[in-house]
Amino acid sequence: MCGLLGMLTSAGNAADFDSAIRHALPCMRHRGPDDAGTWHDQDAVFGFNRLSIIDIAHSHQPLQWGPEGDTDRYAMTFNGEIYNYVELRQELQALGYSFNTEGDGETIVVGYHHWGTDVVNHLRGMFGIAIWDRKERTLFLARDQFGIKPLYFTTTAVGTVFSSEKKCILDMAEQIGMSNDLDLRAIEHYVDLQYVPEPESLHADVRRLESGSFAVVKPGGQVVAQRYFEPKFVTKKVTDEQDLFKRIANALEDSVEKHMRADVTVGSFLSGGIDSTAIAALAKRHNPNLLTFTTGFEREGYSEIDVAAESAAAIDAEHIVKVVSPEEYADAIPKIMWYLDDPVADPSLVPLYFVAAEARKHVKVVLSGEGADELFGGYTIYKEPLSLAPFEKVPAPLRRGLGKLGDVLPDGLKGKSLLQRGSMTMEERYYGNARSFNFEQLQRVIPWAKPEWDHKDVTAPIYAKSRDMDPVARMQHLDLFTWMRGDILVKADKITMANSLELRVPFLDKVVFDVAESIPHDLKISHGTTKYALRQAMEGIVPEHVLHRKKLGFPVPMRHWLAGDELFGWAQDTINESQTERIFDKKAVLEMLNEHRDGVSDHSRRLWTVLAFMVWHGIFMEGRIDPKVEEKDYPVQL
Incomplete structure (x- = not known):
């Protein structure tokens, strides 16, 4: 798990931009505080921050590899983890290839040499990849099937810059001739949906390579994405339900086992729901000393701490809890918006930040349950087609x-x-959603x-x-293409990486999806519950008090806080001080805040969407708000 930054120049003058890469790279030092490095040839310059998880002593990046007689043909930077790298390595060795490291990254570049762009269909994991082929003079960019790992890019007259985080590209804007203009269409999408949908970003000149896509770029060319993974829920008739439940359990067991591969300690997030509990229970089989982590609030009705603690006891895992106060919540908002690159109006970002910080004191990797709802039919709204069928x-x-x-x-x-x-x-x-x-x-x-x-x-x-x-x-x-990759996976990546913590999501795995995609709707929404097939598959694995528990999401007392002393004053100041008059009718926003306080209407979600943007704008566009992040002060050795 790391952060990559690079540039493919149009005029073969990569050395001229080496210093710009070196200057911007510490902006995402949080993604990889263990090691850093740069590399360049005539056309391309790569930079990298490393969080060492596998083959800690070796596997430095940027990584160079080539076949015999051309040993420096390829340069690669890679953010993520390849969980089937052991099996791929054995397959490639049987084909006659040799390796210089024990890490997963080298498997990608060797696979690229052998399979070309089809290497992405052999990878089981999460990834953002950049490979420069010095012989063919092509840059290969790719993202994983579901969009777990990010990859931003911009193309100007001087070349294409790509990065795991947008702030690094913004740091180079002047050197590469990129504008700082906002994209009004993306702003409207954000305010409407609470997140910025792919491939957009709020900056007009910065885009994202979409999930399940790759691009091959020539010097002076454009990034034209090609989709290699198109998830299809092609449901099939099930004649043997028990066989289906067994296949689900086996696929998830295998995925968790592969996701536990690391040379460091792996823990697990644990809430009160079936998703994280299933992952933690399966992880406990592979780590007898598993640590689990949860967070919540002191306010009654807005915490799953007790249920999570009961689950941890049931699977015999040591459990660590972080309780977040309203004061901590408000203080952390600017820092979190800085880490996000673009705002996401999800209040659960803040408690996630604190539980990730707590987990990082004990482990370097955590597992989590993201993706189960989208793959197995977990949202209550999925019942609606049944009620509206007449x-x-x-x-x-x-x-x-x-x-x-x-x-x-x-x-x-x-x-x-x-x-x-x-x-x-x-x-x-x-x-x-x-x-x-x-x-x-x-x-x-x-x-x-x-x-x-x-x-x-x-x-x-x-x-x-x-x-x-x-x-x-x-x-x-x-939901796979909107809410999951626009909200769920953005916060999962950005907020854990803010704490130099790697988050892995075993539900979002090709093998698991191969089983989930064929489940008929009557085995997703059945017997008055959601995720019916998953619940049946987890019988005997997930504790009974969780197995059939109603989905609650992650409750945050935002409605109460914005109406009360906790956050009303903060919200009022944020609106008044924001320099967003050309975007928002601030008078109307203040009226909404007062209506919310007076109980006229619950505007909490709408207000939070606007407030998150205003904080983001104050940091990235006005330079008025100090997020109090000291990335540039890390002692980086390049």
Whole structure:
């Protein structure tokens, strides 16, 4: 787990940009405080920060490799972990290749030499990769199938710069002739959805290579992504349910075993739900001294600490707890927004930051349960197609009429929402797991909002690829490309890496997905619960008090804090001091804050979305807010 930064120059003058790379590299020192290095030839310059996990004494990067007679043909930087590197190494050795290290990174570059760009289909892991082929003069960039690891890039007249974190590219903006302009479309998408959807970033000139994609770039060329992994939930009829449950359990067991590969101690995050508990219980089989970590709040009803502690006791794991106060929460927000690169309006980011910091005192790697909901059907909203099924038999004009009837019914009246949502197609009503504003509310705070840039601008192309899937599978497919990679995986990567902690997600594994993709909807949403097949598969592994527990998410008392003494004053000051008049109607935002305090309406999610952006803007655009991060002060030896 590390941070990569590099540049492919257009004019063959890489040496001219070596100092810029060296200057920007410490911006993400948190991703790799153990080692650092740079390398360049005529065309390309690479920089790297390393968090040593596998083959600690060796496997330094940038890594050079080549076949006999051309031993420095390739240079590579790689962020992530390849969990099947042992098996790939043996396969490549049987084909006659030799290795100089015991690490997973060298397996990638040897595989690239043998398979070319198809190497990505052989890799089981999480990764952002950059390989420069000096013979063919091509740069290969790639991201893992699900988008666990990030990869940003920009192309200007002088070349293409790529990095694990956007702030490093921003640090080089003047040297490479990149503008600092914001992307208004991306801003509207963010305010609407609470995250910036791929491939966008809030800076107009910086994009992200999408999940499951690669690109081959020539000097002076553009980054044109090619998708190599297109997840399809092609459900199949199940004749033997017990066999399916066994295959799920075996796939997850194998994934956890592979994810435990490390030359350092591996721990596990543990909440009150089945996902993290399943991972921790399986991890305990491979580490008898497993440490588990959880976080929560003192406020009643906003903590899963007790349930997590009971789970840890049930699997006989040592358990460590971090309780976050409102004061700690507010103080950490600027630092967290700096680490994120672009804002994510998810309040659970902050407690994650603190539990990651606590875990880093004890371990260097943690496992977590991200991805289970998207693969196995875990969100309660996935039940909606079942409740709305009767509407599918109603002619479209009549359905629209029922929707109009719902519109005029009083708010709060039972059945109003059912009529409204039943009148819409899935493409109209489902936008993923987060949307802060409808368009009318959006225009209240950003008057320049364009209807063609609303959530459907993001979701329509994704829906177009899922027409042959059942309704629940279509919702899962949408979430894989929106909420999961825009929120879940961004915070999982950025916030743990902020603490130099590697987070691994065994659910997001090719072998696990191969089983999950074929589960029919009646074994996902069944018997009044979600993730039914996963729950059955985890019988005897996950403690009973968790196995059939209702999904709660990660509760944060934001509604209470923004209305009370904890955060109301902070929110008011943030709005007043923010220099975002050209983006937000600040008067309208203050009115929303007062309405929330007075109990007129619960605006907590909408307010948090705007406040997170304002803090981010104060750091990256105004230079007014000091995130109090001292990355540049690390003693980097290059």
